[in-house]
Amino acid sequence: MNQALQEQTVASEQVFDGKLLKVFRDTVRLPDGSEALREYVRHPGAVVVVAILDDGSLLFERQFRYPLNRVFLELPAGKIDPGENILDTGKRELREETGYQAAEWTYLGVMHPCIGYSDERIEMFLARGLAHVGAALDQEEFLEVTSLPLEGALSAVMNGQITDAKTLVALFWAERVLRQGR
Protein backbone atom coordinates (compact mmCIF):
# COMPACT_ATOMS: atom_id res chain seq x y z
CA MET A 1 0.00 0.00 0.00
CA ASN A 2 1.28 3.41 -0.92
CA GLN A 3 0.61 5.46 2.22
CA ALA A 4 0.85 8.75 0.30
CA LEU A 5 -2.31 7.87 -1.67
CA GLN A 6 -4.41 6.04 0.94
CA GLU A 7 -7.82 7.24 2.13
CA GLN A 8 -9.08 6.44 5.66
CA THR A 9 -12.75 5.73 6.44
CA VAL A 10 -14.25 8.28 8.86
CA ALA A 11 -17.90 7.15 8.58
CA SER A 12 -19.96 4.74 6.46
CA GLU A 13 -23.68 4.91 5.68
CA GLN A 14 -25.82 2.58 3.55
CA VAL A 15 -27.98 4.86 1.39
CA PHE A 16 -29.82 2.22 -0.68
CA ASP A 17 -30.55 -1.43 0.11
CA GLY A 18 -31.95 -2.88 -3.10
CA LYS A 19 -32.52 -6.43 -4.24
CA LEU A 20 -29.38 -6.23 -6.41
CA LEU A 21 -27.64 -2.98 -5.48
CA LYS A 22 -26.28 -2.11 -2.03
CA VAL A 23 -25.17 1.52 -2.19
CA PHE A 24 -22.95 3.21 0.41
CA ARG A 25 -21.81 6.77 1.08
CA ASP A 26 -18.66 6.99 3.19
CA THR A 27 -16.81 9.97 4.56
CA VAL A 28 -13.05 9.57 4.08
CA ARG A 29 -9.93 11.39 5.17
CA LEU A 30 -7.74 12.26 2.17
CA PRO A 31 -3.92 12.12 2.19
CA ASP A 32 -3.78 15.89 2.87
CA GLY A 33 -6.01 15.55 5.97
CA SER A 34 -9.17 17.00 4.41
CA GLU A 35 -12.43 15.03 4.15
CA ALA A 36 -14.41 13.88 1.10
CA LEU A 37 -17.45 11.70 0.27
CA ARG A 38 -17.15 8.37 -1.52
CA GLU A 39 -20.27 6.76 -3.04
CA TYR A 40 -20.05 3.16 -4.19
CA VAL A 41 -21.83 -0.15 -4.76
CA ARG A 42 -21.04 -3.35 -2.88
CA HIS A 43 -21.25 -6.37 -5.18
CA PRO A 44 -20.81 -10.12 -4.45
CA GLY A 45 -18.47 -10.60 -7.46
CA ALA A 46 -19.00 -12.59 -10.64
CA VAL A 47 -17.48 -15.25 -12.88
CA VAL A 48 -17.16 -15.17 -16.69
CA VAL A 49 -16.47 -18.30 -18.76
CA VAL A 50 -14.67 -18.66 -22.10
CA ALA A 51 -16.22 -21.99 -23.13
CA ILE A 52 -14.61 -23.59 -26.19
CA LEU A 53 -16.57 -26.19 -28.17
CA ASP A 54 -14.74 -29.11 -29.77
CA ASP A 55 -14.85 -27.33 -33.17
CA GLY A 56 -12.93 -24.40 -31.63
CA SER A 57 -15.85 -21.95 -31.48
CA LEU A 58 -16.85 -20.14 -28.27
CA LEU A 59 -20.23 -20.09 -26.53
CA PHE A 60 -21.89 -16.66 -26.47
CA GLU A 61 -25.21 -15.28 -25.27
CA ARG A 62 -27.47 -12.54 -26.51
CA GLN A 63 -29.06 -10.86 -23.51
CA PHE A 64 -31.11 -7.67 -23.06
CA ARG A 65 -29.37 -5.30 -20.65
CA TYR A 66 -31.89 -2.86 -19.26
CA PRO A 67 -29.50 -0.06 -18.11
CA LEU A 68 -28.38 0.37 -21.74
CA ASN A 69 -31.75 -0.61 -23.29
CA ARG A 70 -30.32 -3.05 -25.81
CA VAL A 71 -29.21 -6.61 -26.47
CA PHE A 72 -25.53 -7.43 -25.83
CA LEU A 73 -23.45 -10.25 -27.26
CA GLU A 74 -21.50 -11.52 -24.24
CA LEU A 75 -19.78 -14.54 -22.72
CA PRO A 76 -21.65 -16.68 -20.15
CA ALA A 77 -21.32 -15.11 -16.70
CA GLY A 78 -23.09 -14.72 -13.41
CA LYS A 79 -22.87 -13.56 -9.82
CA ILE A 80 -21.16 -15.55 -7.07
CA ASP A 81 -23.69 -16.92 -4.54
CA PRO A 82 -22.90 -16.34 -0.84
CA GLY A 83 -20.12 -18.72 0.24
CA GLU A 84 -19.83 -20.26 -3.24
CA ASN A 85 -16.46 -21.37 -4.62
CA ILE A 86 -15.72 -19.42 -7.84
CA LEU A 87 -15.16 -22.60 -9.88
CA ASP A 88 -18.60 -23.82 -8.75
CA THR A 89 -20.07 -20.47 -9.87
CA GLY A 90 -18.51 -20.94 -13.30
CA LYS A 91 -19.83 -24.50 -13.61
CA ARG A 92 -23.30 -23.49 -12.37
CA GLU A 93 -23.66 -20.46 -14.64
CA LEU A 94 -22.39 -22.29 -17.72
CA ARG A 95 -24.89 -25.10 -17.06
CA GLU A 96 -27.82 -22.81 -16.19
CA GLU A 97 -27.35 -20.37 -19.05
CA THR A 98 -26.10 -22.54 -21.92
CA GLY A 99 -26.87 -26.14 -20.93
CA TYR A 100 -23.22 -27.21 -21.22
CA GLN A 101 -20.90 -28.98 -18.79
CA ALA A 102 -17.11 -28.85 -19.23
CA ALA A 103 -14.55 -31.56 -18.43
CA GLU A 104 -11.57 -29.19 -18.20
CA TRP A 105 -11.43 -25.87 -16.35
CA THR A 106 -8.46 -23.45 -16.39
CA TYR A 107 -8.33 -20.34 -14.20
CA LEU A 108 -7.29 -17.26 -16.20
CA GLY A 109 -7.33 -14.29 -13.80
CA VAL A 110 -9.38 -11.53 -12.27
CA MET A 111 -10.55 -8.08 -13.38
CA HIS A 112 -12.23 -5.18 -11.59
CA PRO A 113 -14.85 -3.67 -13.95
CA CYS A 114 -15.79 -0.43 -12.12
CA ILE A 115 -13.06 0.60 -9.66
CA GLY A 116 -14.45 4.14 -9.36
CA TYR A 117 -17.78 3.14 -7.81
CA SER A 118 -18.06 -0.62 -7.24
CA ASP A 119 -16.08 -3.31 -5.39
CA GLU A 120 -17.08 -5.92 -8.01
CA ARG A 121 -14.47 -8.38 -9.18
CA ILE A 122 -14.93 -10.75 -12.13
CA GLU A 123 -13.03 -14.05 -12.11
CA MET A 124 -12.24 -15.58 -15.54
CA PHE A 125 -12.15 -19.25 -16.51
CA LEU A 126 -11.45 -21.19 -19.70
CA ALA A 127 -13.72 -24.27 -20.06
CA ARG A 128 -13.01 -27.11 -22.51
CA GLY A 129 -14.29 -30.62 -23.17
CA LEU A 130 -17.89 -29.42 -23.43
CA ALA A 131 -20.95 -31.69 -23.41
CA HIS A 132 -24.54 -30.48 -23.81
CA VAL A 133 -26.73 -31.65 -20.94
CA GLY A 134 -29.64 -29.15 -21.15
CA ALA A 135 -30.18 -25.65 -19.76
CA ALA A 136 -32.02 -24.65 -16.58
CA LEU A 137 -32.55 -20.87 -16.77
CA ASP A 138 -33.52 -18.88 -13.69
CA GLN A 139 -37.01 -17.51 -13.77
CA GLU A 140 -36.85 -13.94 -15.18
CA GLU A 141 -33.76 -14.86 -17.28
CA PHE A 142 -34.23 -14.57 -21.03
CA LEU A 143 -31.29 -15.16 -23.33
CA GLU A 144 -30.25 -16.77 -26.60
CA VAL A 145 -27.21 -19.04 -26.82
CA THR A 146 -24.99 -18.82 -29.88
CA SER A 147 -21.38 -19.57 -30.83
CA LEU A 148 -18.58 -17.76 -32.68
CA PRO A 149 -15.05 -18.76 -33.68
CA LEU A 150 -12.38 -16.89 -31.64
CA GLU A 151 -11.15 -14.94 -34.68
CA GLY A 152 -14.74 -13.99 -35.56
CA ALA A 153 -15.32 -12.85 -32.00
CA LEU A 154 -12.13 -10.72 -32.06
CA SER A 155 -13.27 -9.19 -35.37
CA ALA A 156 -16.64 -8.41 -33.76
CA VAL A 157 -14.71 -6.66 -30.96
CA MET A 158 -12.66 -4.52 -33.35
CA ASN A 159 -15.86 -3.72 -35.36
CA GLY A 160 -17.67 -2.51 -32.24
CA GLN A 161 -20.25 -5.33 -32.23
CA ILE A 162 -19.00 -6.61 -28.85
CA THR A 163 -18.53 -3.85 -26.25
CA ASP A 164 -19.15 -5.60 -22.92
CA ALA A 165 -15.91 -5.10 -20.96
CA LYS A 166 -15.85 -8.50 -19.20
CA THR A 167 -16.29 -10.19 -22.58
CA LEU A 168 -13.55 -8.06 -24.18
CA VAL A 169 -11.04 -8.78 -21.39
CA ALA A 170 -11.80 -12.52 -21.28
CA LEU A 171 -11.55 -12.85 -25.08
CA PHE A 172 -8.24 -10.97 -25.35
CA TRP A 173 -6.90 -12.94 -22.37
CA ALA A 174 -7.98 -16.31 -23.78
CA GLU A 175 -6.44 -15.42 -27.14
CA ARG A 176 -3.05 -14.78 -25.48
CA VAL A 177 -3.25 -18.01 -23.45
CA LEU A 178 -4.34 -20.13 -26.44
CA ARG A 179 -1.63 -18.58 -28.65
CA GLN A 180 0.93 -19.77 -26.10
CA GLY A 181 -0.60 -23.26 -26.35
CA ARG A 182 -1.48 -23.54 -22.66
Next chain:
Amino acid sequence: MNQALQEQTVASEQVFDGKLLKVFRDTVRLPDGSEALREYVRHPGAVVVVAILDDGSLLFERQFRYPLNRVFLELPAGKIDPGENILDTGKRELREETGYQAAEWTYLGVMHPCIGYSDERIEMFLARGLAHVGAALDQEEFLEVTSLPLEGALSAVMNGQITDAKTLVALFWAERVLRQGR
Protein backbone atom coordinates in the same frame (compact mmCIF):
# COMPACT_ATOMS: atom_id res chain seq x y z
CA MET B 1 -33.33 -5.17 -31.55
CA ASN B 2 -34.38 -8.72 -30.82
CA GLN B 3 -38.03 -8.33 -29.75
CA ALA B 4 -38.01 -11.74 -28.03
CA LEU B 5 -35.51 -10.47 -25.43
CA GLN B 6 -36.62 -6.85 -24.95
CA GLU B 7 -37.88 -5.45 -21.63
CA GLN B 8 -40.37 -2.54 -21.50
CA THR B 9 -40.30 0.17 -18.81
CA VAL B 10 -43.48 0.22 -16.69
CA ALA B 11 -42.29 2.72 -14.05
CA SER B 12 -39.03 4.47 -13.09
CA GLU B 13 -38.03 5.83 -9.66
CA GLN B 14 -34.81 7.54 -8.57
CA VAL B 15 -33.84 5.93 -5.26
CA PHE B 16 -30.54 7.76 -4.59
CA ASP B 17 -29.34 11.13 -5.85
CA GLY B 18 -25.70 11.34 -4.82
CA LYS B 19 -22.89 13.65 -5.83
CA LEU B 20 -21.46 10.90 -8.09
CA LEU B 21 -24.08 8.12 -8.18
CA LYS B 22 -27.62 8.48 -9.51
CA VAL B 23 -29.41 5.22 -8.69
CA PHE B 24 -32.73 4.15 -10.23
CA ARG B 25 -35.19 1.34 -9.61
CA ASP B 26 -37.46 0.63 -12.56
CA THR B 27 -40.33 -1.80 -12.97
CA VAL B 28 -40.14 -3.59 -16.33
CA ARG B 29 -42.32 -5.94 -18.32
CA LEU B 30 -40.41 -9.09 -19.29
CA PRO B 31 -40.77 -10.87 -22.65
CA ASP B 32 -43.26 -13.35 -21.08
CA GLY B 33 -45.51 -10.51 -19.83
CA SER B 34 -44.52 -10.75 -16.15
CA GLU B 35 -42.96 -7.84 -14.24
CA ALA B 36 -39.55 -7.48 -12.58
CA LEU B 37 -37.42 -4.80 -10.87
CA ARG B 38 -34.25 -3.38 -12.43
CA GLU B 39 -31.81 -1.40 -10.26
CA TYR B 40 -29.06 0.55 -11.98
CA VAL B 41 -26.73 3.55 -11.94
CA ARG B 42 -26.86 6.38 -14.47
CA HIS B 43 -23.34 7.56 -15.35
CA PRO B 44 -22.16 10.40 -17.66
CA GLY B 45 -19.60 8.15 -19.41
CA ALA B 46 -15.81 8.33 -19.36
CA VAL B 47 -12.73 8.43 -21.58
CA VAL B 48 -9.51 6.40 -21.18
CA VAL B 49 -6.27 7.33 -22.94
CA VAL B 50 -3.40 5.10 -24.10
CA ALA B 51 -0.70 7.79 -24.19
CA ILE B 52 2.56 6.69 -25.85
CA LEU B 53 5.76 8.57 -25.06
CA ASP B 54 8.39 9.01 -27.78
CA ASP B 55 10.46 6.15 -26.26
CA GLY B 56 7.46 3.82 -26.77
CA SER B 57 6.44 3.56 -23.10
CA LEU B 58 2.88 4.30 -21.91
CA LEU B 59 1.74 6.77 -19.26
CA PHE B 60 0.17 5.13 -16.19
CA GLU B 61 -1.19 6.34 -12.88
CA ARG B 62 -1.23 4.88 -9.40
CA GLN B 63 -4.47 5.90 -7.73
CA PHE B 64 -6.21 4.82 -4.51
CA ARG B 65 -9.66 3.40 -5.27
CA TYR B 66 -11.78 3.54 -2.17
CA PRO B 67 -14.42 0.88 -3.07
CA LEU B 68 -11.63 -1.73 -3.23
CA ASN B 69 -9.44 -0.10 -0.55
CA ARG B 70 -6.22 -0.25 -2.53
CA VAL B 71 -4.02 1.47 -5.08
CA PHE B 72 -4.56 0.54 -8.74
CA LEU B 73 -2.16 0.88 -11.66
CA GLU B 74 -4.33 2.29 -14.44
CA LEU B 75 -4.33 4.36 -17.62
CA PRO B 76 -5.29 8.06 -17.45
CA ALA B 77 -9.08 8.41 -17.57
CA GLY B 78 -11.93 10.58 -16.40
CA LYS B 79 -15.62 11.35 -16.63
CA ILE B 80 -17.18 13.26 -19.52
CA ASP B 81 -18.40 16.71 -18.42
CA PRO B 82 -21.98 17.67 -19.43
CA GLY B 83 -22.03 18.53 -23.14
CA GLU B 84 -18.31 17.85 -23.55
CA ASN B 85 -16.95 16.31 -26.76
CA ILE B 86 -15.21 13.00 -25.92
CA LEU B 87 -11.94 14.05 -27.60
CA ASP B 88 -11.93 17.17 -25.40
CA THR B 89 -12.46 14.94 -22.34
CA GLY B 90 -9.45 12.86 -23.34
CA LYS B 91 -7.28 15.94 -23.85
CA ARG B 92 -8.46 17.53 -20.58
CA GLU B 93 -7.96 14.42 -18.44
CA LEU B 94 -4.54 13.65 -19.91
CA ARG B 95 -3.46 17.22 -19.22
CA GLU B 96 -5.00 17.44 -15.73
CA GLU B 97 -3.79 14.08 -14.49
CA THR B 98 -0.39 13.66 -16.15
CA GLY B 99 0.60 17.12 -17.37
CA TYR B 100 1.00 15.95 -20.98
CA GLN B 101 -0.49 17.24 -24.23
CA ALA B 102 -0.58 15.06 -27.35
CA ALA B 103 -0.20 16.15 -30.99
CA GLU B 104 -1.90 13.07 -32.47
CA TRP B 105 -5.15 11.48 -31.30
CA THR B 106 -6.63 8.23 -32.68
CA TYR B 107 -10.07 6.95 -31.67
CA LEU B 108 -9.98 3.25 -30.76
CA GLY B 109 -13.52 2.27 -29.72
CA VAL B 110 -15.98 2.03 -26.87
CA MET B 111 -16.60 -0.43 -24.03
CA HIS B 112 -19.40 -0.83 -21.48
CA PRO B 113 -17.84 -1.77 -18.11
CA CYS B 114 -20.90 -2.77 -16.05
CA ILE B 115 -23.83 -3.69 -18.32
CA GLY B 116 -25.70 -5.42 -15.48
CA TYR B 117 -26.17 -2.31 -13.35
CA SER B 118 -24.77 0.83 -15.01
CA ASP B 119 -25.24 2.67 -18.30
CA GLU B 120 -21.59 3.81 -18.26
CA ARG B 121 -19.64 3.75 -21.49
CA ILE B 122 -15.88 4.27 -21.74
CA GLU B 123 -14.47 5.73 -24.95
CA MET B 124 -10.86 4.80 -25.81
CA PHE B 125 -8.20 6.96 -27.49
CA LEU B 126 -4.57 6.49 -28.48
CA ALA B 127 -2.49 9.67 -27.94
CA ARG B 128 0.94 10.21 -29.52
CA GLY B 129 3.38 13.08 -29.98
CA LEU B 130 3.41 13.86 -26.25
CA ALA B 131 4.86 17.03 -24.72
CA HIS B 132 5.00 17.74 -20.98
CA VAL B 133 3.33 21.05 -20.13
CA GLY B 134 2.59 20.58 -16.39
CA ALA B 135 -0.27 18.95 -14.48
CA ALA B 136 -3.32 20.66 -12.93
CA LEU B 137 -4.95 18.10 -10.64
CA ASP B 138 -8.49 18.59 -9.38
CA GLN B 139 -8.73 19.29 -5.70
CA GLU B 140 -9.30 15.95 -3.91
CA GLU B 141 -7.36 14.09 -6.65
CA PHE B 142 -4.22 12.32 -5.48
CA LEU B 143 -2.25 10.19 -7.90
CA GLU B 144 1.26 9.29 -9.02
CA VAL B 145 2.22 9.31 -12.69
CA THR B 146 4.53 6.59 -14.00
CA SER B 147 5.31 4.90 -17.30
CA LEU B 148 5.70 1.31 -18.54
CA PRO B 149 6.68 -0.19 -21.90
CA LEU B 150 3.71 -1.89 -23.64
CA GLU B 151 5.19 -5.38 -23.26
CA GLY B 152 5.91 -4.71 -19.58
CA ALA B 153 2.32 -3.54 -19.11
CA LEU B 154 0.98 -6.67 -20.83
CA SER B 155 3.19 -8.82 -18.57
CA ALA B 156 1.79 -6.94 -15.56
CA VAL B 157 -1.71 -7.83 -16.84
CA MET B 158 -0.93 -11.53 -17.20
CA ASN B 159 0.75 -11.50 -13.72
CA GLY B 160 -2.33 -9.99 -12.10
CA GLN B 161 -0.66 -6.66 -11.22
CA ILE B 162 -3.07 -4.72 -13.47
CA THR B 163 -6.73 -5.71 -12.98
CA ASP B 164 -8.67 -2.54 -13.84
CA ALA B 165 -10.95 -3.56 -16.73
CA LYS B 166 -10.79 -0.28 -18.70
CA THR B 167 -6.99 -0.47 -18.57
CA LEU B 168 -6.99 -4.14 -19.64
CA VAL B 169 -9.29 -3.52 -22.61
CA ALA B 170 -7.46 -0.38 -23.77
CA LEU B 171 -4.04 -2.09 -23.51
CA PHE B 172 -5.10 -5.22 -25.41
CA TRP B 173 -6.84 -3.03 -28.02
CA ALA B 174 -3.84 -0.73 -28.47
CA GLU B 175 -1.56 -3.74 -28.80
CA ARG B 176 -3.67 -5.08 -31.70
CA VAL B 177 -3.80 -1.69 -33.41
CA LEU B 178 -0.06 -1.03 -32.99
CA ARG B 179 0.78 -4.56 -34.21
CA GLN B 180 -1.12 -3.74 -37.42
CA GLY B 181 0.98 -0.56 -37.75
CA ARG B 182 -1.96 1.85 -37.72
